[in-house]
Amino acid sequence: MTLEVNNYVKVKSLQEAYELLLADDSNQIIGGGAWLKMATKPVNTLIDLELLKLDDIVVKQNIITIGANVTLRDLEKNKDIKEQFSGILYEAVHQVMGVGVRNLATIGGSIMGKFSFSDILTPLLTMDVSLEFYKQGIISLQDFLATKKPPKDILLHIILKQEKGNGFFKKVRKTALDFAVVNICVVHKDSGFEIVIGARPGIAVKASKAMTFLNRQSNFSEQVIQSAVALVQEEISFSKNLRASKEYREQLVAVYVARGIKEVTQS
Amino acid sequence: MKIHVTVNGYKKAFDIEPSDYLLDTLRKYNYLSVKRGCDNTSCGVCTILLDGKPVPSCSLLSAKADGHSIITVEGIPKEAEKLSEHFGHEGADQCGYCNPSMAVNVHALKNEIQNPTDDEIKEYLVGNLCRCTGYIGQHKAIKSYLEDEK
Numbered sequence: 001m002t003l004e005v006n007n008y009v010k011v012k013s014l015q016e017a018y019e020l021l022l023a024d025d026s027n028q029i030i031g032g033g034a035w036l037k038m039a040t041k042p043v044n045t046l047i048d049l050e051l052l053k054l055d056d057i058v059v060k061q062n063i064i065t066i067g068a069n070v071t072l073r074d075l076e077k078n079k080d081i082k083e084q085f086s087g088i089l090y091e092a093v094h095q096v097m098g099v100g101v102r103n104l105a106t107i108g109g110s111i112m113g114k115f116s117f118s119d120i121l122t123p124l125l126t127m128d129v130s131l132e133f134y135k136q137g138i139i140s141l142q143d144f145l146a147t148k149k150p151p152k153d154i155l156l157h158i159i160l161k162q163e164k165g166n167g168f169f170k171k172v173r174k175t176a177l178d179f180a181v182v183n184i185c186v187v188h189k190d191s192g193f194e195i196v197i198g199a200r201p202g203i204a205v206k207a208s209k210a211m212t213f214l215n216r217q218s219n220f221s222e223q224v225i226q227s228a229v230a231l232v233q234e235e236i237s238f239s240k241n242l243r244a245s246k247e248y249r250e251q252l253v254a255v256y257v258a259r260g261i262k263e264v265t266q267s
Numbered sequence: 268m269k270i271h272v273t274v275n276g277y278k279k280a281f282d283i284e285p286s287d288y289l290l291d292t293l294r295k296y297n298y299l300s301v302k303r304g305c306d307n308t309s310c311g312v313c314t315i316l317l318d319g320k321p322v323p324s325c326s327l328l329s330a331k332a333d334g335h336s337i338i339t340v341e342g343i344p345k346e347a348e349k350l351s352e353h354f355g356h357e358g359a360d361q362c363g364y365c366n367p368s369m370a371v372n373v374h375a376l377k378n379e380i381q382n383p384t385d386d387e388i389k390e391y392l393v394g395n396l397c398r399c400t401g402y403i404g405q406h407k408a409i410k411s412y413l414e415d416e417k
Contacts, residue, residue, distance in 0.1 A: 005286040008285040010333065036328070037307060046328070046330070048330075097308060098393045098394015099321060100314050100321045100372075103321060104323070176393050
């Protein structure tokens with residue numbers, strides 16, 4: 001497959017980027033470009049935000065503000081990211097391909113792409129995460145993922161609230177460099193449980209029924225855990241692709257959700 | 268379009284198309300140590316250093332490299348020669364196709380991580396596939412090279 005691009009512009013201002021983005025439906029912003037080869041539609045102009053310095057991670061008053069152009073490698077090396085919820089975001093990022101790809105891929109590109117195979121969205125959805133756009137302002141990650149068509153806007157920052165709690169992340173993959181067969185994240189924090197399943201192979205979603213059920217429990221016996229697993233399987237839909245069958249994914253999720261609940265409630 | 272880059276310490280101007288990948292551009296301009304493998308970021312044989320960091324050139328648009336510094340194995344000849352001695356001593360290569368990318372990755376590893384552990388070496392090089400050796404010899408060679416470089 002050959003990528004078709006007519007123009008490539010490193011913009012000098014956000015306004016220039018925004019005007020270019022609106023100028024043509026096929027214009028698009030490039031993150032690291034690591035997954036660009038998967039694009040099927042021709043692009044008139046690729047808009048590169050490199051000169052706008054959106055590549056810092058700033059921690060202030062329990063808020064981690066991550067520039068959209070921060071690479072996955074820089075994210076993985078950040079100590080505050082390593083500390084959040086037993087390091088689940090670190091674990092997820094750390095398992096994306098090799099160091100070279102992580103030096104290219106950006107957090108902004110990983111979010112805006114809404115990739116169904118994403119390992120990044122799964123832990124992010126368990127956290128209090130907002131996205132700051134140039135024109136739309138701030139919206140929650142969950143609301144952004146619920147929109148069918150990505151907004152014609154520029155993602156500037158990912159805003160992550162620092163919280164305390166225990167986390168569990170599992171990426172099931174066949175080889176070290178492969179995409180996930182499925183990925184699972186379980187978090188137990190002050191406000192309750194979060195369970196997110198990704199690479200179903202659809203985009204990551206919350207298992208809300210199981211979360212609500214677990215939040216009403218005071219002990220986490222095997223019976224309670226299996227009831228939560230049944231609610232996950234009832235609510236979340238799975239399907240087959242080249243990597244795995246629907247039934248295999250369901251089995252994996254049953255095992256790893258149970259394991260995750262045990263881990264976050266016992267640690 | 269034209270891009271301006273520094274390759275192995277020399278300033279260069281390359282004529283490219285906006286959709287060209289750096290792997291193709293570098294090979295077009297005779298940096299032939301940069302190899303084509305999977306062409307989809309999986310094998311690592313096209314790895315070069317962009318501003319000192321290893322990246323797969325098969326998935327980096329040449330236009331994105333504009334204004335940046337690129338190092339291929341031709342830019343680190345002494346280190347590559349030393350590393351190849353260690354590879355030879357450990358019987359760590361056969362066809363040699365992955366060696367240039369392995370050398371630039373080891374160069375980046377040495378600069379990024381002080382005294383890397385076995386696991387850190389493995390994790391850093393997980394993106395560099397070798398279909399001849401099985402990695403044990405390479406791992407030993409890289410460890411002894413890094414020891415010698417201290």
